[in-house]
Amino acid sequence: AQTVTQSQPEMSVQEAETVTLSCTYDTSESDYYLFWYKQPPSRQMILVIRQEAYKQQNATENRFSVNFQKAAKSFSLKISDSQLGDAAMYFCAYRSAYSGGYQKVTFGTGTKLQVIP
Amino acid sequence: NAGVTQTPKFQVLKTGQSMTLQCAQDMNHNSMYWYRQDPGMGLRLIYYSASEGTTDKGEVPNGYNVSRLNKREFSLRLESAAPSQTSVYFCASSQGPSGELFFGEGSRLTVL
Numbered sequence: 001a002q003t004v005t006q007s008q009p010e011m012s013v014q015e016a017e018t019v020t021l022s023c024t025y026d027t028s029e030s031d032y033y034l035f036w037y038k039q040p041p042s043r044q045m046i047l048v049i050r051q052e053a054y055k056q057q058n059a060t061e062n063r064f065s066v067n068f069q070k071a072a073k074s075f076s077l078k079i080s081d082s083q084l085g086d087a088a089m090y091f092c093a094y095r096s097a098y099s100g101g102y103q104k105v106t107f108g109t110g111t112k113l114q115v116i117p
Numbered sequence: 118n119a120g121v122t123q124t125p126k127f128q129v130l131k132t133g134q135s136m137t138l139q140c141a142q143d144m145n146h147n148s149m150y151w152y153r154q155d156p157g158m159g160l161r162l163i164y165y166s167a168s169e170g171t172t173d174k175g176e177v178p179n180g181y182n183v184s185r186l187n188k189r190e191f192s193l194r195l196e197s198a199a200p201s202q203t204s205v206y207f208c209a210s211s212q213g214p215s216g217e218l219f220f221g222e223g224s225r226l227t228v229l
Contacts, residue, residue: 009157035217045207045220052215091159097215103148103167104175105211105218109159 002027004094006108013082014116020067021077021111023092030054031097034068034075039110040088048090051075053097079113087115119143123208123221130198130228138193138224140208148211149191150175150218151183153204160207166191198228 003026013019025034036048051059051068058066063083067076079086092108123140130136142149147168152160162175166185180202182194191210195202205225209218 004159006159033215043205043223045209045218047217050217093218103165103173104162105150106162107152107160109157 002029002032002094002096002104002106004092004106004108006090006092006111008111009109010112010114012114012116013079013086015082015084017082018078018080019082019113021079021090021092021113023075023077023108025073025075025092025094025106027073027094027096029096029098033095033097034066035093035095035105036064036066036075036077037091037093037107038086038088039091040085045091049077082115084115084117087113089113121208121210121219121221123206123224125224126222127225128227130195130226132199132228134198134228135194135196136198136226137195138206138208138226139190140192140221141190142208142210142219143189144210144212144219145188146210146212146216146219147188149185150209150211151181151191151193152207152209153177154207154223155204163193163206195226198226200228202226203228 034051063080095105121142150165151163164183169188208221
């Protein structure tokens with residue numbers, strides 16, 4: 001079974017600075033998808049970014065980018081120019097690309113990000 | 118565009134009572150899911166439905182039942198609620214293996 005580990009329960013960053021959230025995962029599969037979700041105090045789960053394992057290039061969405069290291073099974077999220085609205089819980093998630101396995105999306109335990117004005 | 122709608126948003130139950138959480142999606146997605154979120158434990162999959170007419174157990178199915186009523190609707194039932202089922206419940210849907218999950222707003226359930 002796949003596991004996703006987020007080893008930083010809480011982090012803080014100064015407004016306008018850069019912060020990196022860590023995520024590691026364990027799998028024997030070669031094809032899969034990785035996601036970062038944001039959960040603000042409103043409780044709504046919002047997709048931040050997605051990475052396809054067969055793509056070498058790291059995904060980027062505006063101020064959000066990932067460092068995907070397939071061999072190391074690491075998938076960190078970098079937030080540049082942090083804003084107050086980035087304060088939230090962030091979840092890393094894994095999804096198999098194989099039929100029969102792709103239905104189970106596995107989440108990490110989350111990292112709570114505080115943005116300091 | 119409503120996306121994923123789940124009801125109720127809040128519910129308080131007494132131990133032993135039953136209730137059903139309703140979920141509907143309007144994105145024509147094949148797959149639907151129920152997760153529970155507890156502090157320090159992330160989101161854990163309770164049940165999922167890969168397509169209309171099929172349901173499968175996830176990581177923590179004990180104490181729950183589900184029904185995939187049609188392609189749009191996927192309900193979660195607690196037959197005899199226990200305090201350990203106090204949690205925030207999320208319904209989600211997706212289309213295909215590469216698709217992200219689209220979540221409802223969550224339902225906070227308290228069992229006294």
